[in-house]
Amino acid sequence: MEWKVEKAIQDEYPAEFAWCYGCGHLNEEGHHFRTGWHQNGTQTITFFTPKAAHTALPGFVYGGMIASLIDCHGTGSASLALHRKNGHELGEGAEPPRFVTASLRVDFIKPTPHGVPLKAIGTVTEIHPKKWKVDSEIFANEQLCARGEVVAVVMPKTFLTKE
Amino acid sequence: MEWKVEKAIQDEYPAEFAWCYGCGHLNEEGHHFRTGWHQNGTQTITFFTPKAAHTALPGFVYGGMIASLIDCHGTGSASLALHRKNGHELGEGAEPPRFVTASLRVDFIKPTPHGVPLKAIGTVTEIHPKKWKVDSEIFANEQLCARGEVVAVVMPKTFLTKE
Numbered sequence: 001m002e003w004k005v006e007k008a009i010q011d012e013y014p015a016e017f018a019w020c021y022g023c024g025h026l027n028e029e030g031h032h033f034r035t036g037w038h039q040n041g042t043q044t045i046t047f048f049t050p051k052a053a054h055t056a057l058p059g060f061v062y063g064g065m066i067a068s069l070i071d072c073h074g075t076g077s078a079s080l081a082l083h084r085k086n087g088h089e090l091g092e093g094a095e096p097p098r099f100v101t102a103s104l105r106v107d108f109i110k111p112t113p114h115g116v117p118l119k120a121i122g123t124v125t126e127i128h129p130k131k132w133k134v135d136s137e138i139f140a141n142e143q144l145c146a147r148g149e150v151v152a153v154v155m156p157k158t159f160l161t162k163e
Numbered sequence: 164m165e166w167k168v169e170k171a172i173q174d175e176y177p178a179e180f181a182w183c184y185g186c187g188h189l190n191e192e193g194h195h196f197r198t199g200w201h202q203n204g205t206q207t208i209t210f211f212t213p214k215a216a217h218t219a220l221p222g223f224v225y226g227g228m229i230a231s232l233i234d235c236h237g238t239g240s241a242s243l244a245l246h247r248k249n250g251h252e253l254g255e256g257a258e259p260p261r262f263v264t265a266s267l268r269v270d271f272i273k274p275t276p277h278g279v280p281l282k283a284i285g286t287v288t289e290i291h292p293k294k295w296k297v298d299s300e301i302f303a304n305e306q307l308c309a310r311g312e313v314v315a316v317v318m319p320k321t322f323l324t325k326e
Contacts, residue, residue, distance in 0.1 A: 021217050021225040029216035053192035054184050056263070062184035063264045064234045068227030100219070101226045104269045111263075 003047045003117045007090040008034030009080045010072075017098045017155075022072035033069060035076030035122075036090065044077035044122035044134075050114060061112040066146050069120055070106055070136050074150025075099040077122040078132035082154070085126075099132070099152035112138070112145040120148075130154040166210050166280045170253040171197035172243045173235075180261045180318075185235035196232060198239030198285075199253065207240035207285035207297075213277060224275040229309050232283055233269055233299050237313025238262040240285040241295035245317070248289070262295070262315035275301070275308040283311075293317040 010023045011034065018026040023033040031048065038045040046069065054065045078099045080090075088094040112118070119139045127133050136148040173186045173196065181189040186196040194211065201208040209232065217228045241262045243253075251257040275281070282302045290296050299311040 017220065019218050019221055021219070022227050024218075027216055027218070029214075051192075053190055055182050055187075055190070056184070057180065058182055062231075063267065064185050064227070064231030067230040067234060067267055067269075068225075071227045071230060100274075101269075101271055103271065104226065104230055104267075106230075106264075106267045108264055108266065 003049070005034045005036035005045060005047060008036045009076045009083065009090065009096050010034050012090060012096050013098060014095055020072065022068050023076060031068065031072075033072040033076070035073055035080065037080060038121060044073070044080055044124065046073040046076065046120040046122075047117055048120070049117045055114055059114055061114050061118070061140075063106070063108060066108070066112060066118075066138055067104065067106050067148075069118065069138065070146070070148030071101055071104050071150060073120040073122055073136055074104070074134040074148065075101055075152045077124050077134045077136075078150075078152040081124040081126070081132060098155045100155045102131070102151045102153050105149040107147045108145070109147060110143070110145050113140050116140050127151070166212075168197045168199035168208060168210060171199045172239045172246065172253065172259050173197050175253060175259050176261060177258055183235065185231050186239060194231065194235075196235040196239070198236055198243065200243060201284060207236070207243055207287065209236040209239065209283040209285075210280055211283075212280045218277055222277055224277050224281070224303075226269070226271060229271070229275060229281075229301055230267065230269050230311075232281065232301065233309070233311030234264055234267050234313060236283040236285055236299055237267070237297040237311065238264055238315045240287050240297045241313075241315040244287040244289070244295060261318045263318045265294070265314045265316050268312040270310045271308070272310060273306070273308050276303050279303050290314070
């Protein structure tokens with residue numbers, strides 16, 4: 001298995017939206033989460049290997065890191081789905097829609113082992129044209145460690161004007 | 164207002180529990196969240212000033228950072244409450260109980276401005292002797308920006324043996 005998403009929605013966010021600490025490609029200190037379609041199907045995928053410091057206790061991944069992964073995997077997945085609904089696929093050059101998180105829920109199923117890549121798999125549901133739900137499962141060593149739910153909404157234009 | 168918690172529960176976690184990326188005092192790269200009683204009352208408080216990189220967009224705080232703050236503020240608050248129920252206060256030298264997060268929920272009320280200290284205020288409820296709920300409100304510039312709920316459980320001993 002290749003632990004890399006080939007085409008990621010975050011690579012195509014325009015520069016003003018590329019500063020997210022979780023997934024912005026211009027944020028040098030950030031996590032650089034990258035989310036794409038899973039096996040060209042209808043689910044989405046993000047990989048992430050936590051750094052040495054990202055522990056809860058030695059040997060286990062910090063829960064806030066898993067929450068962060070679920071958050072950006074959620075907004076990225078919603079963007080992928082709306083982009084496709086709008087008739088676009090990655091690599092075409094069309095600007096993808098950008099979402100913000102309205103709510104985030106994480107259920108920690110079992111302690112997540114540190115030192116292996118994590119895999120987030122997402123299932124996207126349209127609630128409303130501007131509001132999408134992403135259910136995620138987080139795997140380490142192919143074991144389900146956490147479940148997440150993100151409700152993401154199309155970013156209001158006011159975000160860029162700091163109103 | 165002093166943006167510092169005088170006595171924090173995390174300062175008293177024993178060394179083996181002090182490696183959390185969010186709140187472990189031994190994790191050099193971590194956030195060092197510190198949670199104490201709010202004005203010596205029954206609510207809890209944690210302050211955090213996000214770093215320059217912790218943005219969602221320029222000018223706004225990254226949601227995963229807020230989720231992380233709510234997570235550790237939740238486990239720390241639960242620990243404070245059970246410690247008190249057990250007859251102990253901070254500074255006495257008794258070892259506090261350590262919690263892990265079972266579930267985390269964040270509702271993002273409004274965009275959180277970057278560049279100012281954040282304040283988390285927690286209200287702790289006992290669900291079961293080993294399971295506590297912490298409702299949190301996150302303020303920036305005294306404005307409510309997010310609400311959180313953490314269900315925290317007393318850490319199983321297996322965590323330290325990496326089972």
